[in-house]
Amino acid sequence: MKKISRNDPCPCNSGRKYKHCCQQFEETSTTLTVATRLVNRRAKGLPDPSIPEYFQTAIGYHQAGNLPWAEAIYRQILQAAPDHPGALHFLGLIARQMGKNEIAIELIGKALAFKPDYAEAHSNLGNALKDQGRLEEAVASYRKALSLAPGFAEVYANLGNALKGQGKLDEAIASYRKALTLKPDFAEIHCLLGNALNEQGTPDEAIASYRSALTHKTDFAEAYCNLGNVLNTQGRLNEAIISFSKALQLKPHFAEAHSNLGNALREQGKLDESIASYRNALSHRPDYAEACSNLGNALREQGKLDEAITSYQRALQIRESPEIKSGFAQCIKNIYFTHEIPDIRFLVARAISEPWERPADLANPAISLVKLHPGIKECITRATSAWPAELSQHELLGPPGAFAFASICDDVLLHRLLENTTVCDMELERFLTMARNALLDEAISEKKCPVAEERILAFYCALARQCFINEYIFDCSGKESTCAQLLRERVAAALAAGSRVPVLWLVAVAAYFPLIALPFIESLLDQSWPDAVAGLLVQQAREPLEERQYRDLIPRLTPITDETSRLVQKQYEENPYPRWVKSAPGDRAISIDAYLRERLPFSQFKPMNPVDKIGNKKNETLDILIAGCGTGQHSIATAQRYQNAKVLAVDLSLTSLCYAKRKTREAGLGNIEYAQADIMALGSTERRFDIIESVGVLHHLADPIAGWRQLLSLLRPGGFMRLGFYSEYARQNETAAQNFVIGHGYRPVPEDIRRCRQDLMSMENAARFKQILSARDFYGMSECRDLLFHVQEHRYTLPQLKKSLKELNLVFVGFSLDPGVINQYAVRFPADQSHTDLDSWHLFETANPDTFTGMYQFWVQRHG
Template sequence: MNRKERRAAEKQRGASAGSANAPAFAAGIGIADLAAEASRLRTIGRIHEAQAICRDILAREPDHVQSLNLLGLIAQAAGDHRAAAKLFAKAIAADEVNAACHYNAGNSYQALGQRSKAAAHFSKALALGMEDKALAFILQSPVIAGYVGRIASKWPLAITAAELFGGESIAPLAKDLFLRCAMEATTLPSMQLELLLGHARAELLRLAGTPGKDRAAPDDDIVGFACALARQCFISEYAYAQTTAESGDADALRDRLLQNLASGATITPLALSVVAAYVPLHTLPTAETLLRRDWPASVAGLLRVQLREPLEEASDRAHIAALTPIEDSVSVQVMHQYQENPYPRWTINPLTAFAADQARGKIAPTAERQAELEILIAGCGTGSHAIQIAQVYPNARLLAVDISLTSLAYARRKTRELGLRNIDYAQADILELGTIGRSFDHIESVGVLHHLAEPTAGWRVLVSLLRPGGKMRIGLYSELARRVIVEARARIAARGYRATADDIRRCRQDIIREAEHWPMLIGARDFYSISGCRDLLFNVMEHRLTIPEIAAFLNDNGLSFQGFEPFDDPTVHEKFRKQFSGAADEANLEQWHRFEVDHPETFWDMYVFMAGKSAR
């Protein structure tokens, strides 16, 4: 081939590839590596090169999601939201369970003023697993970061509404659709955001409490924000602090609403939603008559959560079977706690994320998972755990028991809404389950046994119900990891706080004021709801165990340790292998004990592990 022919061939290759990066394909560089390079180039500002690589990839693989998403982000950054929305839509068509693409699409649709589409994509992103990342995205908003900074500049002194919101009141905050969707969907575990939303609630109270003919009706964003905030307050069980004056104003607004309810007078959406941000609507006399009125969609959603669903759960309680008596004195006290504060009050449908994991091959339909097993969920709480297990084992029959009727009613409603039919719920004390005359292939009891008077007594009952060759998944508190909880509980006792909602609120504010001393508590999701905080710091009974104690129980009861669950922190296993070099054995509890002594935060949530029973 002469020089002219070579130049012509090179020109042809360049034209067919569409960029100077085309030879990378010929060199054997895979699409995944090229996509990673495009992402890196975008990050360092080499936008045109990143675009060229993405277009090369799409010329060969038109539905390559990462490239479509990256081009969408580039268009978004340039302000071309129409082009961005089209690219994100194409990416979602190729991978409809991609949370990031839904979130990005939501941002572009919001910029285009298509707010219903934006909200739908934001809600989908949250349901697909963005729940844990939501807080970071919210706090990155320049508007919210500005508010948080103003609060911090005055902390621990109070900041006035004028200093915080200025002449615009909460209008800029109310326009944040992702914040609104997140408030409706999940607990937002952030001290900074809680302080901001507490101030926003007080400002809404001021707006709702000063009616007048000359006052303009609030726009849809303000009402939508107020409804979303009321739903967040309901999820957190009204954990936010409030001043004495604020409480008085909230009581006055509630009384006015009750008068209007009794007389049939007009009730404004703003007044209703603000009252619901201070007190759950289902606790108000004759509140069910609110359901007979016409309301905007945001208010209808609020009424569903705070009124329809609680009324349905109250009806359900009468239909839950009592499988065993509840006579142990500690069991009775624990029952009362979770009757008053069912835990956790989850809202996001776990089946959406499960379907996404299945689509990505993270949950394979193995023979064991397809088997017709008998499974016991001992201590099912509000049902999220049982529902997830029912999906993992679709052909299994589950018996899910709990000591709290309130929790069980919540679980039954959620299960019915999701259309699951392989779970039976019943009230029972684990200590009495030996009397039911049944055995199981698989038993789950996570976060339950340590609330019994004698955890090992309850655990032995479960072992007696496990069939030969069966497995059990157990979750127990760690003595080493929960030292900060022991310290906090001692301080709570010394200060005389009781396990009432008012005292839990006051205690939380003490902890927030001393945040630098309690980083583990401030960072715990359970800290941000009354039921979660009561479970975390005010539980009527809490035992903590060590790994040697767990090992001794397993040995004494014929169980084999089959490994801890994967950790959220991927470095744990790396550190473990490094500590024991070539001798590391993740089935060795003695090694795990030595590791935990050196890294006591490892099992902060709890020990969660599988154990097996011999087939003989």
């Protein structure tokens, strides 16, 4: 064992030499005797050893990595001198090294009780607190250490790490910069600074920091890897690949670099090479969940869906991080399964119910898997074969013990689908329509108090929740409607009399009418119910009651006097759009500049965030206006997306706003303000905004460009707008269906919307309107009314939008599109490196008319 000298680094990790750090504890004169050592020394005629000698010996063992011996000697010291701060501190360090952070915190805390000015102990206490996620306390410890010893560069770096963990990027960057003033050649801190700058949305500064790190440490593989990541996000793929390759030359087993190289190769469309890189990463680190996830993405793009799913399953077995869950959901998003994959149903059920992505985006994979189940498939076949004739429960499902009946009652994926999003499939809708009728028959049978098994009840409750979500869009014959009305009157009479309502009556009524419409419905909320029924009551009574409470609390920001605005308001008061249950989990909030660079890496927009004299971003509030927020999905996603966001969300419909406010409270957000307002009157307000978003709204105004001008008057110089307009090319199928609606005289009322849908789904018309029948919005009442019965709709071409941008003096920043579409465009028009030439995009759209089926969604910037 090498004995520690005065000029060696101190083992307390302070970064200082031993003589300037913990050697001070050798000055104590208290003596310690340990039996075996005493016997040996006395036999040789040597004097008793002192605590400083033992402490020096323990530190030597500690530095050599012999923790058991070092710990034993520290403890011997404490037997003789319980108040020895050095031994307590170093015992705490050993505890932390062994992963025992609670013990470490306790021991270092005792050291500080005896020596409050022990800077190194404050620093290491901060490290232990940070390991436990107690970042606020860690920051306090680091600051105390620096107040005692301002020259600790490493402590400034650790403070920066803790502040970064808190999301305080400006303060973290300042701390890293302070560390570098003390140690300008400290490569690791340059790298940490680069990471923080990249998170802050200043990739060019991050690149400069990584290059500084490599100047001081040319074999710094991690810095090459981080540099490659930033270059990759900037679209500088060749440079990124070179950087990752250098990292791998230095560290051939560097799994992260292999995986990140795979990401860059995948961006270049080199899927075989990217898959090889991901497999290399996993060969060096089999438990690398992110590499499994990335491999899944690449395999999916190759069309190897089974292998992709297997890779994601492996990733989720290793670690269920939000990123991996989201990656799996993105992998299966809108995919239609043609065969079963082991364990996939369980994952999709979780993804749709927790949720890992917007449930609506997972409806297609869920529906396809549901329809693959042999028992459910049997029931759907019976329903579609008999349609429009009605089948009894026994005819549709078979006897209670039959395979098909059990499949329907026990399939978790089917139930989660019904409870969380609209079922957008004609065949499954027809089965559910018949199942609802069978439920009604059971409920109104001659039995006085019909009951159902718990598993059957669970299915019927899920069906009733689906009917509420789609706003009772299922076909309903006159006879069925009469029976449902009769049952509702029975339930209302029971409620008025204070009698117990049979469970099956309640569930059946909920499948035809919202329970909130029943008198005295509040009386049921405090009663004991089976779990499935309790969930149904929350959906159809408790939550709507909460929404009613908000009606008088939401301010009216402007009058609504425009004639078209009043017609649109009436539509959305009757049918708030869209009705949704759960939203995708929010990502970590980032700056607007970082968000745009991530989504539009080739765009040449001007960063909006202000910068102070030393280059730090100012932590200022980002004022955002959502003009036409609907039921709150848009406003909630925006409020979660951006750092320091303060959102004003306005809409014509008070019903929609109440829904949005309830969902916002449910999400626990406090940075959204809701108000009723007309875009055509917003120019009179004095508030100004950094970002204005209005997607799918302006094209419903009488004069969309006039509304756009109103919004533009509220945008600060240098601010951004995110807009969405219908495309004339992409909207051709909807236009044909709208002409069908007009030609047959259907009115925008529930009865006619139901009748119109059945006519469109008929054998005579189904082939003609195939695209409409595959549209998600066709399967909900509010959505279908918005899709086919809207009171006002304008459609645009890109030349028209280009002309408007010129008139409004706005800079086009880029489209929000799937990366695959962007790549196709880049191949066709390589000269347009920023992807912002609207003339080229017009040519691309005319060749690919379905490009903008989700509207022209794009960003523009006002001149600063």
